[in-house]
Amino acid sequence: MHDQPSVRELVQAVKNFVDETAMPELTGRAGFHARVASNVLGTILRDIDTRFEADASEKTRLLDLLEAPADTSLSKLNEDLRQRIRAGELTIRSDDLMRHLKMTAIDQLKVDQPNYSALKKAIEEP
Template sequence: MHDAPSQKEMIQAVKAFIDNTAMPSLKGHAAFHARVASNVLATVLREMDIRPEAESEEVQRLTELLGTEPGQSAVALNKLLCEQIRSGEMSLTRPGLLSHLKTTTIAQLSVDQPGYSGLKTS
């Protein structure tokens, strides 16, 4: 058994150090960079919490929407979706496409910009 801290715990520790120890004693440009570093770590933590389930759900929606066999990656499925939209084979009149796009966008915003006001109305 490996008792070392998890990746999430290590990131949380670094973020806590930046927020509680380093940032309060910094001024000007250094304080700005510390804030950026803290925000990046917060994004990584949200990514770790949200991304696996969101991506799994995205793959399920895309597999159904595109009528493909299960087992393809989100990257491959999104490439196929883009190709079908570009070619005109798929449009917003396709049942489920608009809902998929909204759901995927909301999941991404939840990671990248959780304070985005539009998330409160979704």
């Protein structure tokens, strides 16, 4: 039985402390740094919540795009993608490449900038 707090729970506890205890007591430069710390912790939490699914989706898209064996690692798939783009084998004329790049960017924006004004529109577009 694993009864220790998860990484997510630990990060959330620190974020709660910064947001609810520290930040209200701080002004000026220290207050600014507390807001930055809170934003970083929020980014970490969103990454924890979405990384597994985003990586799995990215790998599925790359396996199809590159026609690679299912056991190819995500890092190897990305290296192969870079090489094919550099070699001119895949270009912006490839609808599948552009779809993959768009979905990868959307997944990263969900973590880095979830309130980005164009994100909702990008998600809704086919």
